[in-house]
Structures are given as structure tokens and as C-alpha cells.
Amino acid sequence: MEISRQNALLFIRNQVEKDAWLEEHFPKQMEVYHNAIRQTREQLLAQQVNM
Numbered sequence: 001m002e003i004s005r006q007n008a009l010l011f012i013r014n015q016v017e018k019d020a021w022l023e024e025h026f027p028k029q030m031e032v033y034h035n036a037i038r039q040t041r042e043q044l045l046a047q048q049v050n051m
Contacts, residue, residue: 001025 003025010016023030 007016007021011018011021019030
């Protein structure tokens with residue numbers, strides 16, 4: 001995948017929303033990432049309830 005110089009500079013300078021940018025360019029990887037975060041959150045909440 002090719003990323004334009006302008007988009008790369010915006011990303012580096014924090015002038016673009018990183019999650020939105022990553023969702024656009026890497027949708028499958030971000031889906032896996034979000035699923036992992038959700039599962040971790042659920043596990044932590046379950047541990048707190050069982051304490």
C-alpha cells in the first residue's frame with residue numbers, strides 16, 4: 001500500500017485523527033485491534049466483578 005507524502009506528514013505531525021486514518025488504510029488490522037481491546041475490557045470487568 002502506498003501512502004502519499006502529504007498524508008504521512010499529516011500523520012507524523014498529529015494533524016490527522018490517527019484512529020480514523022488507520023481505519024481507512026488498514027481496516028482489517030484495526031478490526032482485529034478493536035476486537036482485542038473489547039475482549040480485554042470484558043475480561044478485566046469480569047475479574048473486578050469476581051473480586
